[in-house]
Amino acid sequence: MQSCKGEANVCLGIPGKILKFYDSQGLRMAKVQFGGIVREACLQYVPEAGTGDYVVVHVGFAISKVNEEEATRTYRLLEEMGQLTELAAPEIVEKPGNGRSP
């Protein structure tokens, strides 16, 4: 099956572990670890989650908390199904200043 870098499955969430929280433009964000990949996620919708908790992340937003066992098993299944490609989407880094592209 043909697939492309960053191809997302817009139906399934991916479980990951919250490493640390920070604020970005007034939104509660966190670094979340998915297997060997760390990506940003917005935690506004799961305010009760804390550092070390596992959350299901969907298109960059945590949508629910899960336990570690569930997270590990689901992650492995998604990996087997080739459904982790959304994590390969390029990272957009905010430029300082007015950030006009060159």
Added chain:
Amino acid sequence: MKYVDEYRSEQLARNVTEEIRRIQTRPWVIMEVCGGQTHSIVKHGLDYLLPPAIELVHGPGCPVCVTPLEMIDKAHAIARRPDVIFCSFGDMLRVPGSEEDLFALKSRGADVRIVYSPLDCLKIARGNPDKKVVFFAVGFETTAPANAMAVWRARQEGIKNFSILVSHVLVPPAIAAILQSPQNRVQGFLGPGHVCAIMGYHEYEAISARYRVPIVVTGFEPLDILEGTLMTVRQLEAGRAEVENQYARAVEREGNRPAQTLVAEVFEISDRKWRGVGSIPKSGFRLRYEFRDHDAERLFEVEEIDTREPAICISGQILKGIKKPHDCPAFGMLCTPQTPLGATMVSAEGACAAYYAYGRHLKTGENSHAF
């Protein structure tokens, strides 16, 4: 460890299918709604593990698949503009419109970017104040909270060069439309786990009661799907029609309240066209009037674009559970994932694409992928 784990779940899977075999007295047709579930069923050959009298049919829950062709054409019309940075999830890029796909547009110089989250678009918009940044907001209830947040933040921050092209669809009206069809064969549903993690499942209770149909909210792991099937068959055999939750470890009846609140603030219910199916009343979201300055369809005046689909394609009947991919003469011949003719072949979550990916176009009824 992995081996033991899988062995144990294989034994569990056998126990579940044995139980289904034991209690089932007549044939039943059950639809799994979510494309992730379809993918899992076909990959693991779960439908072959079930007794032949239990038929799983594949539902409309593939957001990429059901995005109407005219919406793809609208996206392309916007992406072609030199003043636009067009952002999308990766899986929309190779969906063909009437003329080409976003990859082709990108290769000819259009600024098309894959994003991981709609919030990425706000970063791009802040960094490119001389460009208009447009996000292709497709999906079911699962992506709506993310898209709602991006628009809400844009308005709050006064980011004027960000808009979204909305093609949001909802699961419950699609289930109701399937049940209202005179050709309907579906007698029970496996409800979509992650959609319900956000929206809860109270909406499904009215459908279950009105149409006398069991709906079991189900996860997408192989064992989840078999358990959900067992719970549905139990209800059918007992003449019950209720909403039950197989996926309690991730889904609560009320769903995610903070997400529902923001979605309701930014979006309102509207009629939507579904690729292959046609218009379904009150089956999607559009932006509320207060957010019209972020509505790409209005800003770029593409509302009038109207596109027809190829006549040979039977994806509408497949999405409603009336036909299977094999029933289509074009399946695997004229129509492949590289040259899709319709909805169910355009994304890996679509029934036709899943059947194709696991070799089911080669020979009907034979499959080497056991659980």
